[in-house]
Amino acid sequence: MLDLLKNALTNALLYTFITMEQWEAVIAIFLLSYIVGRAGIFHIKLLLQKQENERFKKMAYTDFLTNIHNRAYMNKVMKELNGKEERLAVVIADIDSFKSINDTFNHIIGDGVIQHFAKLLQKNIDSCDYVFRTGGEEFTIILRNKTYEECFVFLEQLRNTILDTPVETEFRSKEVNIPFTASFGMCYIYNDNHMELKKAYMKADELLLDAKHNGKNKIISQNNSLNKLK
Known part of the structure; x- marks a missing residue:
């Protein structure tokens, strides 16, 4: 709508100045339109570049x-957290x-188990916590600002959730549950x-x-909060 109004106003001014043979004003409007147009294109390019950088x-x-x-x-997160004083569980x-x-079923189903495990971890952590895939079937969780006991109870509940949530999938045209x-x-x-x-x-x-x-x-854990970790 703003572009339409801008174009309408520009055209009206051009028509008026041409009718009045105010050629200097006509040239000025053309130059101004060109500069504004180039600025708009540059702004769009910056936005697209920013979006591309974010995507990469x-x-x-x-x-x-x-x-x-x-x-x-x-x-990256560990480097950032190194500068903060807080209780953490890695x-x-x-x-x-x-x-x-993988041997019993196949690698596609194995990938499905990994995806299922990742969703369980992501679903159960708090918004301030982190979960990362750091290996094939290995994941790292960083729990923040919780007591040692709270972290251990969380892991125990998570362990039981995994036991109670088998992977539901299809294998050789049959529905199977994979605990x-x-x-x-x-x-x-x-x-x-x-x-x-x-x-x-x-x-x-x-x-x-x-x-x-x-x-x-x-779950095997160690509380190093009172001692420096060597």
Whole structure:
């Protein structure tokens, strides 16, 4: 509507000045229209470039299979959180016996299990928390501003939710339910600018391995909030 009004006004002024043979005014209007038009094109190009940059940034930070954040974004978030003093739990979650799911069914169904797991994690975390896909069937969760006990209860509830929510899919023209479990390693810290979250991540990974070696479908955690993590 604004463009239509602008064009109508410009044409009316041109007609008036041409009728009055005010050629200097006619030239001035043409020049002004040209400058405004070029400015508009430049503005549109800037908007398109910004949209394109945002699209590429999203692609760089998004896992294509699950459509959640990837390891690159996790590294970015960890750098940002390193400068903040707050209670954090770094959790590494891994689907148990995932290879057997692929071997029993196929890789497409295996991908479906990973997608299902990602949705469960994303659905259950708070808006201030983060979840990232950091490996094939491995995910990292960062829980923020919760007590150690709250984090552990959350993981226990999540573990039970996974048990109660099998994957519903189709295999060889039949509807099948695929139950699965997950193991968790959690490192809880008070981030006081003296330790990097990468160290907490490495500790959580060690705890996850302990959970795997101790029967799977387990949560093994460590509270380092009172001590510096070495």
